[in-house]
Amino acid sequence: MMRPPAPAGVWFVTPGHHFARFPAAHGCGADVALVDLEDSVPSAMKPQARQGAAAFFTDPSAAGRVLGVRISSPTTRDGILDLAAIADYPVRPDIVLIPKAESARDFEIAAGALDAPGYTPHLYALIETPRAIEELPSIVRAERIAGLVFGTADYATALGCSKGWEAMLHARSALVTSAAAAGICVIDSPYFDLDDLDGLRDESERARDLGFAGKCCVHPRQLPVVTAVFTPADEEIAAAREIVAAADKAGGRIIRVHGQMIGPPMVKAARALLARVDGPTPHEVSA
Numbered sequence: 001m002m003r004p005p006a007p008a009g010v011w012f013v014t015p016g017h018h019f020a021r022f023p024a025a026h027g028c029g030a031d032v033a034l035v036d037l038e039d040s041v042p043s044a045m046k047p048q049a050r051q052g053a054a055a056f057f058t059d060p061s062a063a064g065r066v067l068g069v070r071i072s073s074p075t076t077r078d079g080i081l082d083l084a085a086i087a088d089y090p091v092r093p094d095i096v097l098i099p100k101a102e103s104a105r106d107f108e109i110a111a112g113a114l115d116a117p118g119y120t121p122h123l124y125a126l127i128e129t130p131r132a133i134e135e136l137p138s139i140v141r142a143e144r145i146a147g148l149v150f151g152t153a154d155y156a157t158a159l160g161c162s163k164g165w166e167a168m169l170h171a172r173s174a175l176v177t178s179a180a181a182a183g184i185c186v187i188d189s190p191y192f193d194l195d196d197l198d199g200l201r202d203e204s205e206r207a208r209d210l211g212f213a214g215k216c217c218v219h220p221r222q223l224p225v226v227t228a229v230f231t232p233a234d235e236e237i238a239a240a241r242e243i244v245a246a247a248d249k250a251g252g253r254i255i256r257v258h259g260q261m262i263g264p265p266m267v268k269a270a271r272a273l274l275a276r277v278d279g280p281t282p283h284e285v286s287a
Contacts, residue, residue, distance in 0.1 A: 006122050006124075006184065006185055007031060007032050007066045007094070007095060007122065008031065008147070008185040008187065008213035008214045009030075009031030009032065009213070009214040010029075010030045010031050010032070010214055010223060010226050010227050010230055011031065011032040011033075011034060011149075011187055011214060011215070011216045011217065012028050012032070012033050012034065012216075012217050012218075012220075012223065013034045013035075013036050013040075013070065013190070013216055013217070013218055014033070014034070014035055014036065015036050015040040015041055016035045016036050016037045016040070016041050016049035016050070016052065016069075017041050017042070017045040017048060017049040017052065019052050019055060022035070022055060022056050022059055022061070022062075023059060023061040025056075026059065026061040026062050026065050026067075027061055028220055028223055029227065030217065030227075031066060031214065032066045032067070032068055032094075032095060032214075033066070033067050033068070034067070034068040034069060034070055034095065034097060035053045035056040035067075035068075035069050035070075036069075036070045037049055037050050037053060037069060037070060037071055037072060037078075037082050038071065038072045038073075038078075038099050046072075046078055046081075047081075050081060050082050050085040050086075051085060053069065053085075054085075054089045054090065054091075056069075057089060057090075057091040057092065057093060058089075058090055062091075066094050066095070067093055067095070068093045068094055068095025068096060068097060068121075068122075068124075069082075069086060069093045069095070069096055069097065070097040070099060070126070071083060071086070071096060071097070071098065071099070071110075072099065073098070073099055073100040073101075073106075074098060074106055074109040074110050074113075075100075075106070075109070080113075083109075083110060083113035084113065086113075086114060087113055087114055087116075092114070092119060092121065094121060094122060095121060095122045095123075095124060095146075096110055096114065096121045096122070096123050096124070097124045097126055097149060098110055098123060098124065098125055098126060099126040099128065099151070100126065100128060100129060100132075100154075101125035101126055101127060102129060102131050102132045102135055102139070103135060103138065103139065104138055104139060104142035104145075106125070106142075107123050107125075107142040107143070107144045107145055108142075108143075110123055110144075111123065111143075111144045115144075120144075122146035122147070123142075123144050123145055123146055124145075124147045124148065124149050125139055125140075125142075125147075125148050125149070126149045126150075126151050127139075127148055127149065127150055127155075127171075127175060128150070128151030128152075128155045128158075129154065129155065129158055130155070130158055130159065133155075133171055133174050136174055136175065136178040137178060137181075139178075140178045140179060140181065140182035140184060141182055145182075146184060146185075147184045147185040147186060147187065147213075148175055148178075148179050148184065148185075148186040148187070149186070149187045149188075149216065150168075150171065150172060150186070150187070150188055150189045151189055152168050152171075152189040152190075153189070153192065155168070155171060156168070163192070165203060165206060168189075172188070172207065172210055172212075173210065176210055176211035176212060179211075180211065185213040185214070186211070186212055186213060187212065187213060187214045187215060187216060188203075188204070188207040188212040188214070188215040188216065189215075189216060190215070190216040190217060190218045190222075191203050191204070191215075192218070194218075194219045194221065194222070197221070197222070197225050200222055200225050200226065201228075201229060204225065204226050204229040204230070205229055208229055208230055213230075214226075214230055215229075215230065237274070239257075241274065242257055243255075243257055243262055244271055244274060246262070247262070
């Protein structure tokens with residue numbers, strides 16, 4: 001049985017010490033809901049958060065959701081305590097997001113602490129330091145890596161630059177290139193101006209066009225905008241179906257659809273879009 005694909009799409013992050021917000025996170029409609037044990041939790045609240053976050057995965061409203069947790073760096077005391085706590089949760093997360101990831105060793109530590117018979121969570125690297133950008137070719141080839149997430153706040157702070165699109169373009173381009181080379185997905189950073197929904201839409205569209213498979217949200221009002229951007233339009237889906245049908249009928253020959261010459265790369269892109277919309281075929285699931 002093939003392992004389910006690593007989750008992409010729209011991610012929503014909620015602080016781990018605000019327990020009353022957990023049901024809202026579960027029902028927000030995001031593809032992935034994450035509880036945070038790292039930056040959004042004050043140091044004094046971290047012990048309470050890592051224990052209380054167990055309820056994020058056992059709450060009745062969590063049923064059927066794709067859920068994850070952002071731990072502290074596994075090379076820190078807080079990260080080690082996070083991993084120990086999560087390993088004892090009665091229901092464990094589908095996704096573990098590893099911040100400040102800078103080497104394949106981070107994944108070995110997390111996997112060593114968490115992997116168990118019948119349980120191997122998807123491990124994502126949060127790329128947010130200059131060293132991580134330099135080490136991307138080795139990070140994306142870590143044995144247990146499922147995907148990448150970009151963190152503009154820490155990265156911009158380290159560089160002493162703005163979080164604007166132009167300033168972050170080199171890093172974003174490096175992430176999508178390395179992820180594509182390794183065959184894994186990459187999720188874009190949150191947009192931190194909560195009142196600028198036009199700016200959020202613009203950045204989301206640019207990230208999608210660059211090759212990101214989704215984007216993180218930190219407030220419920222951001223979700224409709226990001227979801228609309230990363231959900232294929234009906235016209236796109238119909239066009240993809242037409243391309244795939246024509247390609248299958250042509251038996252591998254170059255085809256023409258509505259006056260456009262369609263070669264193998266465009267057919268592959270159409271098939272990928274339909275795989276996201278329709279899910280894997282029975283053959284792919286049983287492979």
